[in-house]
Amino acid sequence: MGTYRIGAWIDDADLIRSHPHYPVAFLCIVLGAFTKSAQVPFHFWLPGAMAAPAPVSAYLHSATMVKLGVYLLAILHPALGGTPLWHNLLVGFGAATMLWGAIVAMVQTDLKRLLAFSTVSALGTLTMLLGMEHVLSVK
Numbered sequence: 001m002g003t004y005r006i007g008a009w010i011d012d013a014d015l016i017r018s019h020p021h022y023p024v025a026f027l028c029i030v031l032g033a034f035t036k037s038a039q040v041p042f043h044f045w046l047p048g049a050m051a052a053p054a055p056v057s058a059y060l061h062s063a064t065m066v067k068l069g070v071y072l073l074a075i076l077h078p079a080l081g082g083t084p085l086w087h088n089l090l091v092g093f094g095a096a097t098m099l100w101g102a103i104v105a106m107v108q109t110d111l112k113r114l115l116a117f118s119t120v121s122a123l124g125t126l127t128m129l130l131g132m133e134h135v136l137s138v139k
Helices: 006-011 012-018 020-037 045-049 054-060 067-082 086-108 109-130
Strands: none
Touching: 006 012, 006 054, 006 067, 012 020, 012 067, 020 086, 045 109, 067 109, 086 109
16 A cells, blocks of 8 residues: 555555454544544543633534544445444444433533433444444435
């Protein structure tokens, strides 16, 4: 490969997925993405950051902050997806994050914490959906 262009990675997706170092590389990428997008067990930073003043906490919920991890997974899906490792990790951690965020959000009385945990739940939903393999058929 020898390139940093994601388009080239997509072209060589089968080569990447069959490489013996694929699981290690995939786990490193997922670790970074899960941490950035507040997936369980890395979800603790987002509600804690909501203690900041309103303009700062509003920035945390913008697309430039918490959704970058999910965006990284989405952009790398054609190159890294389609393996049992991809499916099991993303669906498992995404579902756990979605359920945990929703359950904890239901008992919140502080609006900032409610927003934080509902964001955690939404990020878990997006991650879970990225891990699901689906076939779209049009009749």
